[in-house]
Amino acid sequence: MSGTTAPIAPGADSPKRSDKPDAPRANQVLSDILNGNVVISILAVLFALVIGAVLIAVTNEDVQEAAGYFFAAPGDTLSAIWNAISGAYGALFQGAIYNFRRDSFLDGIKPLTETLTFATPLIVAALGIGIAFRVGLFNIGGRGQMLVAAACAGWVGFSFELPWGVHLALAVIAGIVGGALWGGLVGLLKARTGAHEVILTIMLNYVAFYLISWMLRTPGLLQAPGSVNPKSPAMLETAVFPDLLGPRYNLHLGFIFVIAATIFAWWLLNRSALGFQFRAVGENPNAARVAGINVKNTYVQAMLISGGLVGLAGVMQVLGTVTTGFSAGIDAGIGFDAITVALLGRSRPLGIFVAGVLFGAFKAGGFAMQAAEGIPIDIVTVVQSLIVLFIAAPPLIRAVFFLPKQGAPKRLKLNVSQEVAAK
Incomplete structure (x- = not known):
């Protein structure tokens, strides 16, 4: 009969529905935060400091000496590495932020004022x-x-x-x-x-x-x-x-x-x-x-x-x-x-x-x-250079810290009226 409509087979011409549920909004916000410039910059600084720690340990004489008998007494090598790294970065902090060895607070904050003095023309x-x-x-x-x-x-x-x-x-x-x-x-x-x-x-x-x-x-x-x-x-x-x-x-x-x-x-x-x-x-x-x-x-x-x-x-x-x-x-x-x-x-x-x-x-x-600590000043220069290198290569930082990839921006879909107007 001309007036009757044939039944539509299930799924034949019906709109396709995605079986994959939409990602929660919180996931997108977290991804945006983790891929933001601030987080990438902080992680770049941390990663550069880690590599600097490796360089400090490798160039330290006590570590080199203890490494000679590592298999006989591995604890000595690990202790020497810790002392080298903690001593170097402790001296960095006390020379740049606050020196706990000073008698008074006013003397202790002098390193911070030195940091700001060095930073003044740089900024x-x-x-x-x-x-x-x-x-x-x-x-x-x-x-x-x-x-x-x-x-x-x-x-x-x-x-x-x-x-x-x-x-x-x-x-x-x-x-x-x-x-x-x-x-x-x-x-x-x-x-x-x-x-x-x-x-x-x-x-x-x-x-x-x-x-x-x-x-x-x-x-x-x-x-x-x-x-x-x-x-x-x-x-x-x-x-x-x-x-x-x-x-x-x-x-x-x-x-x-x-x-x-x-x-x-x-x-x-x-x-x-x-x-x-x-x-x-x-x-x-x-x-x-x-x-x-x-x-x-x-x-x-x-x-x-x-x-x-x-x-x-x-x-x-x-x-x-x-x-x-x-x-x-x-x-x-x-x-x-x-x-x-x-x-x-x-x-x-x-x-x-x-x-x-x-x-x-x-x-x-x-x-x-x-x-x-007798740390070569060149190591600080290397750390500075690595920071800039990592800042310029965000994909490297994402790979090292297993950050989620930043999704591509979604394309806006036009509704029927907009499509007709566009045509």
């Missing part, structure tokens, strides 16, 4: 490099920008006699402007000629180094009067960062500048229109250009700000750390270490601040490890 330089990263620029010219900034700030610092507040402010401004102009030159050349910023910053590092070296050997420029050494005069007291916690500690006012710079960088990248342009150009310069953003001007602006922040690190070196006169090595490798800090902090201001404190702790505690 501010990494903030500048991180901003360049967010725009898609690889600024590896921190050394040159720091040298130029230190020369500008130092010249103001020893050449003029001014009241304390005015003198310090002018010296800081001179250094920031010097670093900004040296970095802005890179952005200008890239915008106008298309030259690659990596080549430009490398070459300008050499230009700055030899230029400042020549000025430090030339009387009347940066060389101290009556001296034959390539060194500047000492900074005047009115141009020196005052001690933040008193003469007992080396931490100076520059750390407050670091906190302010971190807040400024966060506001710039996340709350300002210019920061939106920076992020847009960094994500896709072609799309940003189509959207009406002047990409060339953005490159110049980003490198000006980046160079100014990196230059502030040079200012802190010459007005806060080495106030008795500076040489061409005033940058102390901070310009390159800041790249590592910016990578570890994933170019986020808060992340850079935490990463800078961590590396400051490694620097302060590394010297304590070497002095107290």
Whole structure:
């Protein structure tokens, strides 16, 4: 009969139903947490410390001696390994955070202030490099920008006699402007000629180094009067960062500048229109250009700000750390270490601040490890390098710690009405 409908066989044309139940929402949340940047970074640090412990044990003389008769007395080898590792990392903690061997609390926290002192120029330089990263620029010219900034700030610092507040402010401004102009030159050349910023910053590092070296050997420029050494005069007291916690500690006012710079960088990248342009150009310069953003001007602006922040690190070196006169090595490798800090902090201001404190702790505690336990300082450098390596390879960390793989984003399904509208 035409009006009757044939029965449908079970499962013939009916919609397919998945026998696999949907994963609980809590599983997805846990997977997102375990695959988040914070957890990956913490696990990378822990894994690097484990490898560092292995290196400490292998290079320790007592462990090597006990390993010679391991099968006769394995407990001696295990005890030597424990003593080597615990002694090294105990010295690292006491040299970077708190020294329990000191008589008073104020003396015990001095290692923490040393950590913050080491971290101060690292953080501010990494903030500048991180901003360049967010725009898609690889600024590896921190050394040159720091040298130029230190020369500008130092010249103001020893050449003029001014009241304390005015003198310090002018010296800081001179250094920031010097670093900004040296970095802005890179952005200008890239915008106008298309030259690659990596080549430009490398070459300008050499230009700055030899230029400042020549000025430090030339009387009347940066060389101290009556001296034959390539060194500047000492900074005047009115141009020196005052001690933040008193003469007992080396931490100076520059750390407050670091906190302010971190807040400024966060506001710039996340709350300002210019920061939106920076992020847009960094994500896709072609799309940003189509959207009406002047990409060339953005490159110049980003490198000006980046160079100014990196230059502030040079200012802190010459007005806060080495106030008795500076040489061409005033940058102390901070310009390159800041790249590592910016990578570890994933170019986020808060992340850079935490990463800078961590590396400051490694620097302060590394010297304590070497002095107290005889651990080579190179092992700390290896640990720092491994941290960055693991941060750059999240799949390796997931494999080592058996973390769940991060699921691919689900595609949205269109309903019937949306499909019709799309057609």
